[in-house]
Amino acid sequence: MASAAQTVRRRPKLRAPTVTRFRHWSLRGAAITYLVAMIVVPVAAIAAEGFGQGLDTFRAAMASPGAWAAIRLTLVASALAAIINAVFGTMLAYILVRYRFRGRGLLSAIVDLPFAIPTLVTGVMLVAIYGPNTPIGRAFGSAGIQLMYSQLAVLLALCVVTLPFVVRTVQPVLLELDTAEEEAAQVLGASPWKTFRAVVMPAIRPAIAAGALLAFARALGEFGSIVFVSGNLTNKTMTAPYLIFQLTNQFKPEEAAAVATLLFAISFLLVLLTSRLVRTERKEAKA
Amino acid sequence: MSVATEPPRMIDITPGSADMRRRERRRRLVRGGVVALCLLYLTFLLLAPLVGIVLSAFAKGLPMVVETFKTPNVQHAFLLTFQIAVVTLVVTTLLGAVTAWVLVRHRFVGRRVMNALVELPLAMSPVTVGLACVLLFGRGGWFEQWFTARGIQIMWALPSMTLVTIFICIPFIIRSVAPVLEELGTEEEDAARTLGASTMQTLFRVILPNIRWGLFYGIALTTARAIGEIGAVLLVSGTLKGKTETATIYILYAFEERLDTQGYIVALTLATISVVMLGVIEISKRRKIREVMG
Numbered sequence: 001m002a003s004a005a006q007t008v009r010r011r012p013k014l015r016a017p018t019v020t021r022f023r024h025w026s027l028r029g030a031a032i033t034y035l036v037a038m039i040v041v042p043v044a045a046i047a048a049e050g051f052g053q054g055l056d057t058f059r060a061a062m063a064s065p066g067a068w069a070a071i072r073l074t075l076v077a078s079a080l081a082a083i084i085n086a087v088f089g090t091m092l093a094y095i096l097v098r099y100r101f102r103g104r105g106l107l108s109a110i111v112d113l114p115f116a117i118p119t120l121v122t123g124v125m126l127v128a129i130y131g132p133n134t135p136i137g138r139a140f141g142s143a144g145i146q147l148m149y150s151q152l153a154v155l156l157a158l159c160v161v162t163l164p165f166v167v168r169t170v171q172p173v174l175l176e177l178d179t180a181e182e183e184a185a186q187v188l189g190a191s192p193w194k195t196f197r198a199v200v201m202p203a204i205r206p207a208i209a210a211g212a213l214l215a216f217a218r219a220l221g222e223f224g225s226i227v228f229v230s231g232n233l234t235n236k237t238m239t240a241p242y243l244i245f246q247l248t249n250q251f252k253p254e255e256a257a258a259v260a261t262l263l264f265a266i267s268f269l270l271v272l273l274t275s276r277l278v279r280t281e282r283k284e285a286k287a
Numbered sequence: 288m289s290v291a292t293e294p295p296r297m298i299d300i301t302p303g304s305a306d307m308r309r310r311e312r313r314r315r316l317v318r319g320g321v322v323a324l325c326l327l328y329l330t331f332l333l334l335a336p337l338v339g340i341v342l343s344a345f346a347k348g349l350p351m352v353v354e355t356f357k358t359p360n361v362q363h364a365f366l367l368t369f370q371i372a373v374v375t376l377v378v379t380t381l382l383g384a385v386t387a388w389v390l391v392r393h394r395f396v397g398r399r400v401m402n403a404l405v406e407l408p409l410a411m412s413p414v415t416v417g418l419a420c421v422l423l424f425g426r427g428g429w430f431e432q433w434f435t436a437r438g439i440q441i442m443w444a445l446p447s448m449t450l451v452t453i454f455i456c457i458p459f460i461i462r463s464v465a466p467v468l469e470e471l472g473t474e475e476e477d478a479a480r481t482l483g484a485s486t487m488q489t490l491f492r493v494i495l496p497n498i499r500w501g502l503f504y505g506i507a508l509t510t511a512r513a514i515g516e517i518g519a520v521l522l523v524s525g526t527l528k529g530k531t532e533t534a535t536i537y538i539l540y541a542f543e544e545r546l547d548t549q550g551y552i553v554a555l556t557l558a559t560i561s562v563v564m565l566g567v568i569e570i571s572k573r574r575k576i577r578e579v580m581g
Contacts (some may be wrong), residue, residue, distance in 0.1 A: 024393070027393075031385050035457075043407065071372070109569055121340075128551060154444065192318075227539070228539065
């Protein structure tokens with residue numbers, strides 16, 4: 001008994017025993033080595049090769065056919081997909097949280113599907129139903145709309161792949177939100193739309209923004225689903241990730257690295273921005 | 288005093304009044320409209336394509352499915368995918384758990400940077416990851432000479448394909464274990480120590496049982512991602528037929544070789560495995576939430 005009390009009293013004053021310190025440092029060392037070897041080194045290689053010669057490599061990369069068009073398509077299609085999913089994602093999150101109906105659990109699981117299904121398979125699925133040889137594809141084709149192997153196909157694939165992001169960021173915020181305010185607005189005579197805009201929207205706006213940013217960042221780098229549905233035509237349906245792929249295969253890895261750095265820098269900034277957005281929001285919620 | 292605007296009309300809020308009935312009707316209409324719109328969107332983007340792939344896979348009947356799985360190329364592709372997934376799982380789970388532990392429990396300079404580093408692979412295009420591998424181990428790459436001199440083949444073979452998959456999967460375990468560890472606190476652990484438990488006993492009897500659902504969730508996410516990876520693997524595999532062809536690469540080239548049905552069958556198989564993983568994810572997510580909430 002006396003010895004136990006002694007240990008408790010002594011612990012904070014003394015340095016940790018050598019064995020503990022050794023264990024401490026070996027764990028930390030393992031973690032740091034893991035992240036440095038697996039993440040820092042590859043990223044450093046990309047940045048160094050891409051911009052080691054200044055902007056020249058990047059200019060050379062942009063000189064290859066369809067480079068600008070590819071980057072433009074990626075930016076525009078990703079932004080559109082993020083906006084579309086911001087709208088539908090908010091609606092989906094709202095009905096999942098606020099409405100009670102049969103099949104709600106199933107709907108929630110379906111929303112998560114794009115996270116689980118391999119992106120290439122997503123592309124295969126789209127071609128299976130909307131490809132030019134399918135009834136739906138033919139019907140759209142005769143109306144003059146080419147669903148697959150077009151820029152529309154790129155947008156469609158990106159919409160599928162980024163579908164869960166906004167739903168999953170808005171949902172927890174909505175769950176926390178008290179329904180009393182909404183009910184009060186209703187009783188005071190506000191229409192459903194007015195209630196949503198004036199009461200719900202201000203509370204979930206940061207979450208929508210965070211989800212949309214994540215979706216955009218994810219869409220920028222998307223490869224698996226697009227490679228299959230777009231046809232990868234230079235100047236038409238080629239995206240930036242495919243440009244990187246092509247440049248690497250043409251034995252111009254430095255030029256590929258320049259494009260990759262650009263894409264990655266945009267995307268990483270957005271991801272960091274998002275985690276900051278979510279953090280401040282959480283702090284506000286706690287305050 | 289002249290009043291220019293009419294005062295807002297007060298509505299009758301007694302239950303069953305005309306005002307309330309009108310309002311209820313309108314609410315139902317809006318509600319039905321929103322649900323219908325969402326269902327339409329999901330059908331267009333997800334449900335119809337799912338039906339499409341199932342129909343296409345079984346378009347030539349069951350014998351074709353059996354035959355596809357008997358093809359050596361298909362079998363080898365699945366074997367390769369399995370091998371890569373297993374190695375990735377072992378590495379990311381072990382080192383990921385250690386990293387999560389260090390990030391949550393240790394305080395040191397650079398911890399924030401480490402936290403940001405963990406998010407990095409999420410921001411990277413899979414193609415970029417493959418490219419990094421080429422730059423490090425490919426012709427004229429940073430480490431190419433060292434490995435060639437020792438006769439170790441990294442590129443266009445299993446090692447490079449596994450390395451890129453590990454890179455992509457690093458965040459999943461760490462991000463699902465760290466929050467659970469954080470919520471867990473050190474109380475139980477300290478109690479175990481005070482009662483004289485050894486480190487190993489504390490680890491297996493106290494810590495692991497407490498974080499197992501978080502760990503499970505991370506493992507499910509990692510598996511789903513590892514078997515479905517294409518961009519990075521495609522770039523470093525060299526796509527040697529029947530040698531470095533994973534299941535996803537097989538799908539991609541099946542369509543170029545007009546083996547559409549085989550492609551659909553393999554794709555459906557991968558989708559099925561992923562959907563099962565999703566079920567596991569959903570269950571462990573619920574358990575994890577319950578664990579965190581206490």
